[in-house]
Amino acid sequence: MSSSVNETLRGFYVENRQQLYTYAVSITHHREAAEDAIHKAFQQLLRRDLLPTDLRPYLFRCVRNAALDGLRRAKVRGDSIFDESVEPDSHAVRAPEAPSLAELNQWLEMLSEDERETIVLKIYDAFSFQEIAGLRRVPLSTTTSWYRRGLAKLRTMVAQENL
Amino acid sequence: MNYSEEQLRNARLASPSEALDRRMQETFARAARTQPSPRRAIAWRWIAAYVATGIAAVLTVVATHQRTVPARPAATQVLYTIEPQGPMRQLLLDSPAGNRPPPRFLVSESTQ
Numbered sequence: 001m002s003s004s005v006n007e008t009l010r011g012f013y014v015e016n017r018q019q020l021y022t023y024a025v026s027i028t029h030h031r032e033a034a035e036d037a038i039h040k041a042f043q044q045l046l047r048r049d050l051l052p053t054d055l056r057p058y059l060f061r062c063v064r065n066a067a068l069d070g071l072r073r074a075k076v077r078g079d080s081i082f083d084e085s086v087e088p089d090s091h092a093v094r095a096p097e098a099p100s101l102a103e104l105n106q107w108l109e110m111l112s113e114d115e116r117e118t119i120v121l122k123i124y125d126a127f128s129f130q131e132i133a134g135l136r137r138v139p140l141s142t143t144t145s146w147y148r149r150g151l152a153k154l155r156t157m158v159a160q161e162n163l
Numbered sequence: 164m165n166y167s168e169e170q171l172r173n174a175r176l177a178s179p180s181e182a183l184d185r186r187m188q189e190t191f192a193r194a195a196r197t198q199p200s201p202r203r204a205i206a207w208r209w210i211a212a213y214v215a216t217g218i219a220a221v222l223t224v225v226a227t228h229q230r231t232v233p234a235r236p237a238a239t240q241v242l243y244t245i246e247p248q249g250p251m252r253q254l255l256l257d258s259p260a261g262n263r264p265p266p267r268f269l270v271s272e273s274t275q
Contacts, residue, residue, distance in 0.1 A: 038187075101174055
């Protein structure tokens with residue numbers, strides 16, 4: 001492991017810790033497992049001498065693999081990607097029909113794994129569809145389809161809730 | 164952006180714990196301290212050494228060769244004329260029988 005690899009990974013972690021965590025929790029549904037997955041992925045990468053040029057999709061894929069690996073071992077699930085412990089900002093005007101974080105999480109949980117993962121990567125991790133396709137190793141059309149289908153399901157759930 | 168996307172985007176996300184940050188910092192610090200010589204780096208160093216030795220050997224041979232070979236004289240134009248000898252020469256010099264004038268015949272009248 002060269003010192004440049006160490007510095008690169010350290011910088012990447014500092015810049016992307018929130019996105020990596022949200023992504024990992026969306027896969028594991030367990031915060032500790034998500035943190036373990038991130039830690040494990042970085043530990044493995046620190047043993048390497050070289051890193052790929054396009055580090056971001058690669059590192060997210062490593063975290064995904066570690067999270068899936070942890071998912072196979074443990075079955076304790078149920079954590080949300082949202083911070084439900086804190087009340088929404090009192091200054092923010094919340095629409096009466098706006099769902100709570102618990103509801104949003106519940107709806108996200110009702111999506112398929114692929115749909116939820118694509119939505120998290122697109123909305124919270126600022127990945128493009130092309131990058132998601134590269135990360136997941138699927139055609140571009142598949143990722144856009146997962147995303148649109150997931151959002152359509154969410155819209156339906158919101159509409160049913162507001163009836 | 165539609166309503167669902169906006170709602171998701173505005174939702175407050177759970178943050179990683181400070182314990183994770185501490186774990187990560189410890190991991191980075193430990194990795195920086197140890198820095199073992201990786202096998203691949205050693206292999207690359209050997210390959211680089213072999214290549215450098217090869218290039219040096221080739222350069223040495225080329226330099227030595229240039230010193231030992233004398234300078235060539237300036238080129239001069241040489242004209243070679245090839246002439247056949249013996250029967251071949253005769254055949255080429257003698258024109259074919261068809262090209263020669265016919266022999267002259269002398270006819271004389273005799274009463275005897």
